[in-house]
Amino acid sequence: xxxxxxxxxxxxxxxxxxxxxxxxxxxxxxxxxxxxxxxxxxxxxxxxxxxxxxxxxxxxxxxxxxxxxxxxxxxxxxxxxxxxxxxxxxxxxxxxxxxxxxxxxxxxxxxxxxxxxxxxxxxxxxxxxxxxxxxxxxxxxxxxxxxxxxxxxxxxxxxxxxxxxxxxxxxxxxxxxxxxxxxxxxxxxxxxxxxxxxxxxxxxxxxxxxxxxxxxxxxxxxxxxxxxxxxxxxxxxxxxxxxxxxxxxxxxxxxxxxxxxxxxxxxxxxxxxxxxxxxxxxxxxxxxxxxxxxxxxxxxxxxxxxxxxxxxxxxxxxxxxxxxxxxxxxxxxxxxxxxxxxxxxxxxxxxxxxxxxxxxxxxxxxxxxxxxxxxxxxxxxxxxxxxxxxxxxxxxxxxxxxxxxxxxxxxxxxxxxxxxxxxxxxxxxxxxxxxxxxxxxxxx
Numbered sequence: 319x320x321x322x323x324x325x326x327x328x329x330x331x332x333x334x335x336x337x338x339x340x341x342x343x344x345x346x347x348x349x350x351x352x353x354x355x356x357x358x359x360x361x362x363x364x365x366x367x368x369x370x371x372x373x374x375x376x377x378x379x380x381x382x383x384x385x386x387x388x389x390x391x392x393x394x395x396x397x398x399x400x401x402x403x404x405x406x407x408x409x410x411x412x413x414x415x416x417x418x419x420x421x422x423x424x425x426x427x428x429x430x431x432x433x434x435x436x437x438x439x440x441x442x443x444x445x446x447x448x449x450x451x452x453x454x455x456x457x458x459x460x461x462x463x464x465x466x467x468x469x470x471x472x473x474x475x476x477x478x479x480x481x482x483x484x485x486x487x488x489x490x491x492x493x494x495x496x497x498x499x500x501x502x503x504x505x506x507x508x509x510x511x512x513x514x515x516x517x518x519x520x521x522x523x524x525x526x527x528x529x530x531x532x533x534x535x536x537x538x539x540x541x542x543x544x545x546x547x548x549x550x551x552x553x554x555x556x557x558x559x560x561x562x563x564x565x566x567x568x569x570x571x572x573x574x575x576x577x578x579x580x581x582x583x584x585x586x587x588x589x590x591x592x593x594x595x596x597x598x599x600x601x602x603x604x605x606x607x608x609x610x611x612x613x614x615x616x617x618x619x620x621x622x623x624x625x626x627x628x629x630x631x632x633x634x635x636x637x638x639x640x641x642x643x644x645x646x647x648x649x650x651x652x653x654x655x656x657x658x659x660x661x662x663x664x665x666x667x668x669x670x671x672x673x674x675x676x677x678x679x680x681x682x683x684x685x686x687x688x689x690x691x692x693x694x695x696x697x698x699x700x701x702x703x704x705x706x707x708x709x710x711x712x713x714x715x716x717x718x719x720x721x722x723x724x725x726x727x728x729x730x731x732x733x734x735x736x737x738x739x740x741x742x743x744x745x746x747x748x749x750x751x752x753x754x755x756x757x758x759x760x761x762x
Contacts, residue, residue: 320419322357323400326364327423330396333369333662340369340661348541355540365661367407368399370494372665374468375399378406381449382439393427394436401440406450413444463487468494469664473654480705481746488746493657493664499536500527502556502584504619505591510534516547529750530561531732532591551618556584557659559743559753560701563648564588565732566741566755567697571596573643578631578686581608583615583624585648590621602627602634632685639688644695647686649679651700651707655745655752672704679711687719687760696722696758701751708754709740721762727755 325347332343344365348358368375376387379398387395397420404416417440424433443449452465460478464471467490477486501524503510510532517524517536522545527533534553539545547553563585569575571593577586580601590599601612601624609626616624629637631647652672657664683698690696698715700707716722728736740756 320422321351321353322360323364323419323423324426325351325353325357325361326368326400327393327396327427329361329365330368330399331393333365334396335392340365358541363408364400364403368396368403369661370664371399371403371407371468372662373470374465375402377465378402378450379439382442382446391428391432394424394432397423397427397436398439401436402443405440405443406447417441417444459483463490467491470667472669473664473667485746489744492745492749495658497659499539500555500557500561501534501536501553502530502561502588503532503534504552504554504587505532506595506620507550508552513547513552516552520545520547527558527561529558529733530565532588533558533561549618551620554584554587554615554619556588557656557751557753559655559748559751560584561588562731562741562743562753563646563697563699563755564592566699566727566730566757567644567646567695568730569593569597569644573597574641575599575644575646576634576638576642576686576689577601577646577648578634578689579603579648579650579682580626581605581612583612585646586612586624587615587619587621589646590616590623591619593623595621595623597623599624600627600638601625602629602631604628604630630685631682634686635688636685637689640691642689642691642694644697645686645690646697646699647682648699648701649682651675651679651702652704654702654704655743655754656701658745658751676706676711679707680714683711683715684718687722690760692760692762694760696760697755698758699753699755701753703742703744703752703754708742708756712740712756712758716758721760722758723761725757725759727757730757 329343329347332338333340344362379402380387401416401420404411405413420440421433421437424436452462454462460475461471464474469490503513514524522536523538524534524536527535569589569592575589580586581603586599586601603609606628609628612626652667653663687696698712724739726739727741728738743750743753745752
């Protein structure tokens with residue numbers, strides 16, 4: 319039995335049947351399964367690739383079977399998805415190998431009949447690849463792009479209305495690119511150049527970020543668990559766009575900062591580093607398990623000014639009325655700016671789920687801002703690219719709260735400053751994850 323493909327099958331079952339996140343499922347499986355580096359890479363590519371393909375993959379499989387996919391055993395459907403991904407998306411794997419290994423998996427996890435079914439379907443796909451040609455012609459443009467770009471059709475339709483066809487194609491293409499590992503140097507323990515040298519000595523391909531002074535892009539590396547620099551607290555995994563937020567907050571040593579939607583703590587620990595571990599940070603969240611990760615990260619990074627609080631962000635204003643020098647609200651959002659890094663997110667989101675988000679974001683703002691003292695700073699951020707959750711929320715908040723004024727947020731970006739009152743990073747334009755940041759000051 320091929321260990322990489324079997325590990326991938328376990329990962330897909332965890333995602334599709336147990337509701338696990340792909341990155342979490344694979345991290346657990348790779349810790350448990352003792353795979354070679356090559357097998358780790360293949361298993362990860364298979365899981366992320368199949369999960370990312372989502373409805374496109376199922377549309378392709380449906381071209382070769384006569385029964386509805388829901389009538390196929392879940393484990394056999396996962397095996398078919400694995401086989402199809404290798405046949406149609408991976409050029410270096412021989413078709414015969416993809417088919418034979420799928421049949422072996424079907425024998426182990428099914429029976430002789432299901433193994434024969436898998437073999438017949440995949441052999442037909444090898445002989446007749448033209449069946450998966452995506453629909454074309456007038457009226458089929460959106461469906462074609464959605465299938466070809468492996469995105470939900472409803473989402474592609476929205477983006478076409480917002481950005482037009484070319485930018486939508488570019489956005490989908492960016493989301494389908496492999497995400498480069500992005501690291502934030504823990505400047506409390508080491509400087510970026512010294513960390514770069516350590517990473518290169520450990521045979522990682524690392525280069526400085528052009529967006530954040532602490533940022534490093536790691537284009538090739540071994541298993542994360544084996545990286546001594548991570549265990550020793552010399553860096554935190556954090557996206558380049560996410561690193562912009564703490565710089566916009568611009569905390570000073572000795573100040574009292576509240577990070578009201580904090581878990582897993584990347585921004586809170588960044589704030590602590592910018593404060594030179596001097597002052598006080600309250601990292602609040604409603605999930606105790608996620609707050610435990612904040613504590614773990616703080617200990618690993620050598621930070622002792624962060625205190626965690628299990629609390630709804632809407633209650634922060636009552637708990638800390640007029641006390642905070644700076645308040646960060648990185649609010650729950652649709653996450654449409656970071657689809658590149660979350661293979662399953664594009665298929666988990668629905669239009670119905672996104673509809674109430676602006677109201678929730680407004681409620682969090684209104685409930686938390688009484689904590690800001692006069693002259694203090696409020697930073698509102700999301701990892702989405704929807705105007706309804708970003709500019710519209712901020713403008714509605716300003717209409718209701720004249721005591722706050724919008725500052726030139728783009729001036730506070732660390733390396734690539736902008737003449738923008740509110741900063742919106744777009745993946746297809748900026749080539750980094752989509753993020754929104756607005757900085758406001760309480761003037762009255």
